[in-house]
Amino acid sequence: MIADLPPGLILILGALAVPIIPTWARRYYMLALPSLGLLHLLTLPDGLQGQVEMFGHTLTFLRIDGLATAFGIIFLMATFIFMIYGWHEIEVLQHISALIYAGAAVGAVFVGDLITLFIFWELTAIASVFLIWARRTERAYWAGLRYLVFQIGSGVILLAGLALHYRATGSIAFVHLGLVSLGTTLIFIAFGIKCAFPMLHNWLQDAYPEATVFGTVVLSAFTTKLAIYALARGYAGTEMLIWIGALMTVFPIFYAIIENDLRRVLAYNLNTQLGFMVVGIGIGTELAINGAVAHAFTGILYQALLFMSMGAVLYKVGTVKASELGGLHKSMPITAGFCIVGAASISAFPLFAGFVSKTIILTAVAVEGHWLVWLVLLFASASVLHYSGIKIPFFAFFAHDSGKRCEEAPRSMLIAMGITAAICVGIGVWPSGLYQILPFPVDFVPYTTAHVITQLQLLMFSALAFSVLMRTGLYPPQLRSTNLDSDWFYRRLGPAILRSLRDTVSQIYLSALLRTHIRLQRFVATVYRHHGPQGALARTWPTGSTVLWVAVLLCVTLFLYYV
Amino acid sequence: MTNQNQQAKNQESKIYWLDRPSSVTLVYRSIWVICGLLAIADFFYTHHPIFNFEKFPAFYGLFGFIVCVGLVLGVKELRKVLKRDEDYYDR
Numbered sequence: 001m002i003a004d005l006p007p008g009l010i011l012i013l014g015a016l017a018v019p020i021i022p023t024w025a026r027r028y029y030m031l032a033l034p035s036l037g038l039l040h041l042l043t044l045p046d047g048l049q050g051q052v053e054m055f056g057h058t059l060t061f062l063r064i065d066g067l068a069t070a071f072g073i074i075f076l077m078a079t080f081i082f083m084i085y086g087w088h089e090i091e092v093l094q095h096i097s098a099l100i101y102a103g104a105a106v107g108a109v110f111v112g113d114l115i116t117l118f119i120f121w122e123l124t125a126i127a128s129v130f131l132i133w134a135r136r137t138e139r140a141y142w143a144g145l146r147y148l149v150f151q152i153g154s155g156v157i158l159l160a161g162l163a164l165h166y167r168a169t170g171s172i173a174f175v176h177l178g179l180v181s182l183g184t185t186l187i188f189i190a191f192g193i194k195c196a197f198p199m200l201h202n203w204l205q206d207a208y209p210e211a212t213v214f215g216t217v218v219l220s221a222f223t224t225k226l227a228i229y230a231l232a233r234g235y236a237g238t239e240m241l242i243w244i245g246a247l248m249t250v251f252p253i254f255y256a257i258i259e260n261d262l263r264r265v266l267a268y269n270l271n272t273q274l275g276f277m278v279v280g281i282g283i284g285t286e287l288a289i290n291g292a293v294a295h296a297f298t299g300i301l302y303q304a305l306l307f308m309s310m311g312a313v314l315y316k317v318g319t320v321k322a323s324e325l326g327g328l329h330k331s332m333p334i335t336a337g338f339c340i341v342g343a344a345s346i347s348a349f350p351l352f353a354g355f356v357s358k359t360i361i362l363t364a365v366a367v368e369g370h371w372l373v374w375l376v377l378l379f380a381s382a383s384v385l386h387y388s389g390i391k392i393p394f395f396a397f398f399a400h401d402s403g404k405r406c407e408e409a410p411r412s413m414l415i416a417m418g419i420t421a422a423i424c425v426g427i428g429v430w431p432s433g434l435y436q437i438l439p440f441p442v443d444f445v446p447y448t449t450a451h452v453i454t455q456l457q458l459l460m461f462s463a464l465a466f467s468v469l470m471r472t473g474l475y476p477p478q479l480r481s482t483n484l485d486s487d488w489f490y491r492r493l494g495p496a497i498l499r500s501l502r503d504t505v506s507q508i509y510l511s512a513l514l515r516t517h518i519r520l521q522r523f524v525a526t527v528y529r530h531h532g533p534q535g536a537l538a539r540t541w542p543t544g545s546t547v548l549w550v551a552v553l554l555c556v557t558l559f560l561y562y563v
Numbered sequence: 564m565t566n567q568n569q570q571a572k573n574q575e576s577k578i579y580w581l582d583r584p585s586s587v588t589l590v591y592r593s594i595w596v597i598c599g600l601l602a603i604a605d606f607f608y609t610h611h612p613i614f615n616f617e618k619f620p621a622f623y624g625l626f627g628f629i630v631c632v633g634l635v636l637g638v639k640e641l642r643k644v645l646k647r648d649e650d651y652y653d654r
Binding site: 138139253254255257258260329330366367371374378379382383386398401448449450453454455456457458459460461462463464465466467468469471474475476479480481482483484485491492 | 577579581582590591594595597598601602604605608609610611613614621622623624625626627628630631632634635636637638639641642644645646647648649650651652653
């Protein structure tokens with residue numbers, strides 16, 4: 001039984017024991033859990049294991065293959081790094097929440113059927129919302145609620161799709177599904193919500209920047225990459241994904257440039273990176289899937305690194321608004337250095353992690369002849385440098401000196417960032433290690449002269465564009481602002497429609513009530529007139545007049561009788 | 564606490580390399596030089612273009628420069644439509 005214990009359950013069950021561990025041992029214990037999970041995962045043989053009979057279905061908790069293992073490894077690695085990053089955090093709630101959340105994500109990666117997937121899918125939603133609420137602000141509370149609505153909604157749609165799919169095919173296996181029926185389409189939408197497809201995306205930019213310093217870092221890794229895994233498993237080669245992904249890479253860019261909250265800039269940027277992976281999955285060739293998985297792997301690392309550096313700034317300075325920051329390289333030189341490594345990785349500079357994964361996707365797209373999508377991705381690559389590679393470190397650590405002075409980040413944060421930065425450079429310099437754990441055999445050389453020169457050209461000329469625009473003052477200033485995104489529809493338009501609907505209905509109701517009231521009054525008045533004390537029908541008549549009327553009636557009868 | 568103050572004072576008094584306008588100009592000019600070198604480098608290696616437009620000299624560089632300038636100028640216009648006060652949703 002121990003042999004086929006799912007690695008995710010090690011984290012989930014282990015997290016439940018955290019409160020009873022003595023404080024001094026707690027941090028080491030929390031580092032031990034993901035390490036144990038990773039060691040256990042590496043000893044598991046390929047194939048289906050951990051099967052349980054339940055409700056007449058065979059639930060598979062462990063399906064070990066290349067795709068699942070790659071995601072399992074990076075999730076557990078990330079959990080380990082995050083636990084170091086959260087070392088300073090004394091609140092146990094956040095640690096437990098993060099461990100259960102990570103465990104659920106790891107668990108979901110290894111399931112072999114849709115029912116078990118649904119269970120872990122919902123668990124990631126419920127466990128992670130506490131990382132947002134732990135910020136304990138009014139904004140975080142509401143953002144957390146909106147986040148929960150989207151996440152639980154995704155789960156409910158998944159359940160509906162699963163039920164329809166089971167009725168149509170009699171199978172609950174989580175294998176390649178494709179867009180073939182209503183059931184699989186619903187499952188696709190459920191995955192799409194967690195993957196932040198265009199117009200389903202805004203829960204991400206809304207909620208992630210409102211979470212705690214530690215929470216945002218943890219959130220950045222799991223939910224969206226789990227969705228990438230699920231899409232790669234169920235919908236590889238679905239052409240629609242190519243277009244969805246291309247759109248996803250482009251539109252967050254516009255927001256990222258004018259966004260002031262640097263953690264929100266990173267959230268938009270996360271969305272762009274997901275777009276690259278979705279395009280890879282849509283292409284669906286072995287090369288493209290390898291690219292998507294590799295990009296998810298490196299993406300978790302460099303995005304976490306950037307979120308960690310901005311978290312450190314928030315922790316020490318108390319704000320991550322570009323308009324308030326600047327010149328922090330004087331106070332936090334080491335954090336600035338790690339941030340630049342993250343920025344170089346996300347921009348895909350040669351010798352950094354992003355380069356060896358993004359190049360695979362771009363090549364896979366070009367080989368299949370999608371020139372338009374390829375140009376879109378190239379555009380996104382150039383802009384990523386612009387708004388993430390340069391904007392984040394530039395406005396936080398350089399630009400004009402804001403006069404803000406603080407200490408360097410705590411040692412635990414620096415260690416976590418240092419490890420991540422080292423892995424980012426390590427993967428960039430020796431990509432073969434990463435390529436070995438990809439689901440398909442890799443026959444790809446990232447470091448050709450053409451790749452390196454063209455990529456450097458793209459990036460340096462984009463940097464030149466930034467410098468020229470800065471020097472000439474054409475670059476838009478960083479302003480305190482809120483930019484309207486698709487959340488406007490449910491935070492402003494939706495409530496406004498409901499409000500006006502409520503007003504109209506209540507007006508109609510009130511006027512109807514008033515009219516009925518008037519009619520009733522008139523009716524009562526009429527009745528009163530006829531039957532009231534003075535009414536003709538209520539008068540008491542004297543006996544004489546009755547006799548007279550009887551006589552008249554008798555006369556009429558007599559007359560009619562003779563006629 | 565005194566240590567912190569000391570540190571802050573040190574940061575205040577120290578003139579950092581990037582504080583000097585001349586260094587910023589140096590960085591700016593070196594970006595131009597690097598770009599120039601990269602554009603020239605384009606003529607000295609064998610290309611493996613998949614698309615025809617990749618054959619254009621320094622295609623990647625020009626593409627990067629043009630889209631970035633276009634993007635930023637476009638976003639300035641977009642901002643006029645999308646920008647609201649910071650507490651827009653809190654009111």
